[in-house]
Amino acid sequence: MPTLLITGANRGIGLELSKHYLAQGWQVHACCRKPNDANALNDLAKNYQDMLTIHALEVTNESQMGSLKETLHNKPVDMLINNAGVYALEASQFGKTDDKAWDEAVAVNLIAPMKMMEHFVENISISGKKIIASMSSKMGSMDDNGSGGAYAYRATKAALNAVMVSAAQDLRHLDITALILHPGWVRTDMGGPNGEISAEQSAKMLAEILDNCSIEDSGTFFDIDGSVISW
Numbered sequence: 189m190p191t192l193l194i195t196g197a198n199r200g201i202g203l204e205l206s207k208h209y210l211a212q213g214w215q216v217h218a219c220c221r222k223p224n225d226a227n228a229l230n231d232l233a234k235n236y237q238d239m240l241t242i243h244a245l246e247v248t249n250e251s252q253m254g255s256l257k258e259t260l261h262n263k264p265v266d267m268l269i270n271n272a273g274v275y276a277l278e279a280s281q282f283g284k285t286d287d288k289a290w291d292e293a294v295a296v297n298l299i300a301p302m303k304m305m306e307h308f309v310e311n312i313s314i315s316g317k318k319i320i321a322s323m324s325s326k327m328g329s330m331d332d333n334g335s336g337g338a339y340a341y342r343a344t345k346a347a348l349n350a351v352m353v354s355a356a357q358d359l360r361h362l363d364i365t366a367l368i369l370h371p372g373w374v375r376t377d378m379g380g381p382n383g384e385i386s387a388e389q390s391a392k393m394l395a396e397i398l399d400n401c402s403i404e405d406s407g408t409f410f411d412i413d414g415s416v417i418s419w
């Protein structure tokens with residue numbers, strides 16, 4: 189069965205994507221910062237003992253990422269989903285630039301997905317599906333920015349899009365498809381209670397895109413309904 193490697197899998201969209209692919213029979217390597225506190229994932233592991241492996245991964249911690257690389261050495265990874273992300277509320281308002289919040293947004297939303305690709309490209313290249321998907325946001329689209337604010341979030345997601353378009357070019361010779369996804373406005377801790385869809389719906393719709401993509405889609409910025417978002 190295919191294998192998924194996903195970050196930020198303990199709650200929100202990451203948890204629902206993990207559940208979705210487990211239900212489809214995939215092997216799932218679910219990464220989270222604190223496995224001992226990841227109650228929902230630990231509950232899932234009771235039902236999917238042989239299919240779900242939970243790994244400790246703070247995505248800004250390169251030595252943890254290196255250990256995971258060693259653990260997964262020579263194992264095919266069909267799909268890497270860079271899902272972990274932060275909104276960086278303290279770096280969202282004009283006149284209130286907080287360096288620490290900016291640094292965290294850059295580290296988590298931008299550099300970590302890049303490093304995940306670099307660490308696991310070999311695993312992906314020896315798999316059947318060969319997909320890398322990064323969870324971006326429509327808020328990273330210049331065209332869509334009609335309301336301003338969210339400086340660090342918008343900037344890091346826009347830069348993530350640029351990283352993914354370069355990766356799409358650079359990894360094409362390995363037959364790897366690199367996708368950029370907007371999961372919708374989702375009712376999670378980040379999206380808040382007024383979001384338009386549940387995390388379960390979002391995961392189902394994202395999986396529809398992921399299950400039907402091909403190398404021709406590499407470098408595309410997909411909306412949750414499968415349409416293309418302009419940069």
Ligand SMILES: NC(=O)c1ccc[n+]([C@@H]2O[C@H](COP(=O)([O-])OP(=O)(O)OC[C@H]3O[C@@H](n4cnc5c(N)ncnc54)[C@H](OP(=O)(O)O)[C@@H]3O)[C@@H](O)[C@H]2O)c1
Pocket residue numbers: 195196197198199200201202220221222245246247248270271272273274296323324325326370371372373374375376377378379380383
């Ligand atoms: N919700 C929306 O409406 C929406 C819209 C557009 C895009 N997105 C994107 O979709 C992705 C998932 O969002 P969500 O709504 O599910 O968010 P969420 O409920 O806030 O969950 C965020 C996840 O990222 C993890 N994370 C944050 N910083 C991390 C770090 N340094 N190392 C490892 N994991 C870290 C969190 O782990 P902890 O539990 O340890 O904090 C959590 O698992 C994000 O990239 C987000 O930008 C969401």
